Amino acid sequence: MNRKGAKYAKEFVSSMSETDHHLYLASRSPRRGELLNQIGVRFAQVAADVDETPGPGESPEDYVRRIAIEKAQAGRLGIPTGDPRPVLAADTAVIIDGEILGKPLDRPDFLLMMARLSGRTHQVLTGVALAQAGEVRYALSTSRVRFRAIDDRERLAYWASGEPQDKAGGYGIQGLGALFVAELQGSYSGVMGLPLYETGRLLHHAGIVLLDRDRLS
């Protein structure tokens, strides 16, 4: 993270009210926050801006691992000194023909992405990292998504909806993009940006209890 990013992260967290949160979420993604809410995790959001350019010859698995860990480590720079709570971060990439598709740069880039995904099966990888006291735990979620054929009019209309712009692969399974998903093998939450099973396991290993037997009567 650059210095501007670190300064932003500090301001971002200090502007939040002091609550009894379990962890820090190093993400600007509203989806990741919604998914954490779903499993009852209390969190404070911190920014984690990292350069998301894939390295030359870097495999998709290595790429999501590296970026998720870099985001978690960058997020640690933004939390109050001495705060022992862990920092969670994730990175999602769509993979087709072994190639990493990030967020579309512009409309032509998006139209090419959709043409590649149309009528075919692609992979969605989401890496999750939890950084705490100099130690980083990591988990990977891999899903396969089969799209039906998508014609030119639909691609243009989908772009105009505003949904694809900030999403890896240019679609959102949780939105209009669901209309394209003929089949999913894997993790719905993983495709959406934060695999909840893997996240729950990481939190469990870090001692964060989400389902407390003593509270059930």
Ligand SMILES: Cc1cn([C@H]2C[C@H](O)[C@@H](COP(=O)(O)OP(=O)(O)OP(=O)(O)O)O2)c(=O)[nH]c1=O
């Ligand atoms: C494939 C797919 C991706 N996405 C989103 C999840 C991620 O937010 C985004 C992938 O970009 P990421 O770089 O993983 O995340 P981000 O930049 O949005 O957020 P941050 O780094 O601050 O955590 O694409 C969906 O919302 N639905 C989908 O179906």
